[in-house]
Amino acid sequence: MTEDRKAIVPVWTLATGDVRGPALTGDEPMTAERLAELRGVLAVLADEPIATLEVHPLPDQLDRSRGIPLDAASPLAQHLSQLITQSARNSSVAATATAASEGLYRMVVPAKVAAQFGQGIIRPMAAKGAADGIRGALVNSTGSIVGQPTFVPVGKAAAAGAVGGAGATAGVAVAGSAALTVAAPLVLMAVAVGASANADYKRQQAIEHITELLEQLHEQKLEDEHSELDGCRDAIDKATAILLDQGKLGVSLGLDSAVHAINTALGAADRRLARWQSALDKLPDAKPVEIGTLTKSFPGVDDHGGTFRTHLELAALAIALKRRVIVLQAVEHAQDDPDNLFENFARALKRDQQRLDELESSIAGVLERLSALELAGPQGLRPVFTTGEVDRLMRAANRIHKLGDGVMVNSRTTDVAIEIARNKDGSVVVFPALPM
Template identity: 80%
Template structure:
């Protein structure tokens, strides 16, 4: 790898096609800030999407449970290995010297916007650190400053993805530091997006289980069971597609997609009802809690039906995002000459509905959090302590609804981190804001 005392980090410039860019003078060491500027320039000037890949030491403490493991024979692992090997031969001074490490691929915001806003939202992590955070980590997993990023010369050939027919090479014109590696970028994005969606699914399942234990609602339990039953088919289809196979009917993916689409139909109907109920409330006036709970049952409780509906919506959207990625990968691999463009086109088209659903739900939560609750109506001039406490608790819980809502869909750079072991196997972590 690199000597932490020197603080140097090898970095590759990966193009997803033959890119024409102006000659760049950054052949020597760069700061993290300069590298970020260079990404922006490449994103704006290159004809094809440009990603960067950094090689960092592998931290001792790494929660691999939140990532998707792939063995050394998988296309992503093979392409990463070939890129490292070929780079070491052609540019031994800046290429990694050992096989294991934490590789951080950064996709520019211009391209990341096509993956759907659900990919670029931060996701709360539990337990130990799950992946790389910061400019450089040492062998103990601690962040150290003063990193210098050293461009690595392009590999002569990073091989072809099986069935895709795309090889890596030097980009045409401009800087000689660009390496065409569309299959590697495609696979990293696909697995990172899938891992992110599965992480959101796991969080939703935890919340739903807790809520349903309190509610004991049989219909909601059946809805959860139908959705969670889709996981096995999606996991198997993911494994097959990432190995360049074609999922057959026996996997049950068709029935899983039907269950997910049915759940999304329920989300559509509930969202329309919520929006209609909010539109009917008197503008600028305090709202009676009883009136609010008729349209949003249990909104004043920690585990109400309304909150269970929100978590079921999160679960359905997360599962659908995984399916959309699978469909996009299959579509891209079916056209070897148009690998990355097919992938991003399919993602952008199919995820538009999911983005609109998430934005609609976020808008409802923000509107609810801004409501003012009216005093309890009645003939008595004085209210009991229990009534006052309930109103205060309800107001606090309702105002908190807007805390987790994100209606700002502005895109940001996306980082996908890959832990690579000495045997060539990898673990791809959920895509996160860079």
Template identity: 80%
Template sequence: MIDYRKATVPVWTLATGDVQVPAVAGDKPMTAERLAELRGVLAVLADRPIATLEVHPLPEGIDRGRGMPLDAASPLAQHLSQLITQSAQGSSTAARATASGENLYRMVVPAKFAAQLGQGIVRPMTVRGADGKLYTALVNSTTKRIAGHVTFEPVGKAAAAGAAGGAGATVGVAAAGSAALTVAAPLVLMAVAVGVSANADRKRQQAIERITELLEQLHEQKLDDERRELDGCRYAIDKATAILLDQGKLGVSLGLDSAIHAISKALIDVRDRLARWQAALDKLPDDKPVEIGTLTEAFPGIDDHGGTFRTHLELADLAIALQRRVNVLQAVEHAQSDPGNLFENFTRALKADQQRLDELESGIAGVLVRLSALELARPNSKRPVLTTGEVDRLMRTAHRLHRLGDGVTVGGRPADVTIEILRDKDGSVVVFPALPAEV
């Protein structure tokens, strides 16, 4: 991991439209804490989404496989290259930092605007019952903190040579009185779209891995068919993602309509199962221990390492992750159809589609929390003392129940969204999954 303790890191303040705010940024170097405060102030003062973009040295041993690669000809890579070129002409700090051509760019969207993208879309990715968090490339894997300390130097004014005026401008300066704000709606749109899509695909991969492991123990053909049909949708989604991120048009031949139909059917199954789980919990007596037999009747296999219930949970995760990727595709297509109103169209379309998925995830989280709080009753037996096997099963099941609540997020305040972009010397980029900035 690179030591950033004495580094000066350039930072751009990117607006997604013409906005006018007081000159709160200034042109002097600032600390990370000051930068975070600045993002919060700008989010309050501006009515259009504003993001910051930092450029860091490329960390050693970074795992490119967890990101989404785009070649140098892709719109995102081109917008980023243009920003770098224009900024380097007017800032010696930016010129020095980007001279090697290999850097890690860290875009942060303030919580106020990140909330418009859907509350559940960029939650931390965890494996149920385990510490499976995916930490960002700038976070030390041992201490879980940002590696070293850096000083940030604003580089907004360097983009003055770009085309100003209008949310559709590639790079330019925002309205008078805020020259440190760079208008870069397409850059922010593409970064958010790819980061969110990569996040959803990472969740899909995790869900597939867990489902495969569970089905190997369960030997349930019907559930295996569900998994195959859902995972098969990703090929059409991958192709559609590549085409849209190159600003192309989607066609029927991609098979996206069939994929959406399969995902929609799976989500209906998820809603039906969720309703049954909620009804079963409502029937349990209040403030009384529950027998294992009563619990397993409503939640088959909940007392096992695998089990039907746990597989249903993972299938729900898979269906939701795939639908989130589809929602991003539809939002990007909608935004690109109106180049003068990019980010507003994107957030509007995405927010509308995310609400029902957020509600679905919230309902599943509520079920898991309620289950984890249940108290188990001892088995009915004429014997005054339980057998060793009965005691073991009771303790094992209680432990597994309590673990269901691990890593579950119910509600909570929206966090800043972080998207990291690795740029190679040839101009190609790898966009890593969008994550809450606090991980």
């Protein structure tokens, strides 16, 4: 997508509580760099989490299949519609930008706030055809916003309160920060759907990899493990739809049995991780490792397929499914306590994320250690290797060294962008949350 460099983009500053914040926004036009600085200052100085919301023209070509659709009656869509309607009454810039009733809304949550969600819930998504790229509706293959529009704050915007649901925290923030619109339900719902879409994208990636690996392995036990995990999707999808419409979860959904299957898979991942770490610890320091020795503990590590790589993808699938469940549980917590909405959400999410973050980080550590190993050929009485043995060793070394590519251990928390496509009928599609 290319965006007009002279475009005027309205931007709201959204608070998640009735806060006393610094009067920094004003109503003067600003650059993207200035807006980023402002977000950082607000995150540090404001009493409650602050997010910004921009509205851009809807791109001509937009892959909506990556996102989660919500109809116009859903709370998120109604919160957004109310913000648009009430803001247009007080701001000609907002009125002009939202007149078409459709657009691409971009909510940016500062790193300080994003850290509350755990380090692993939002990670870069590799774009096809771009090794290090991040794919998003408003970003190019390098992760940068295309074009240089001018951002204009929407001052004294009316609040986006709850519409037809619990958790209303509405109103313009108190004196000293009149441009801060209190919109906790809107921020919470956007973060929740964006995080859920992100986790589901990772689930899809893991499913694709597992399917390809199992076609090569013909391993029934791993097939069963995969089928049981993939069977959890239906219950999680239904629970997501119900909670995002602010309904109540019931036993008939089957979410309890899905959570049990996911926890069982995570337990298997923990046990396998312990075996991998133990096997690496037993290897001699600073000495080449015979390929045969390595494949005993990591079967198939030297090949495209193999049991080890399937175990990695099964762990990734279980983690992705668990992250979706945790988001649902956090939303449910927040909705049960309307007066403490965003704080409950962030607290529940962070607490339960820690185990997954540690598991994911530990698996990444194993891959880094494997990728750094120096390999040796088969040991025997023969003084030279055959051509086939040399070729196998070179292929194995190349594949094992690539295990460390793209591994992120204790990645730095960044600002998080959540993009929402709004249609003319008020329905929305929320795309996976992306680090900036």
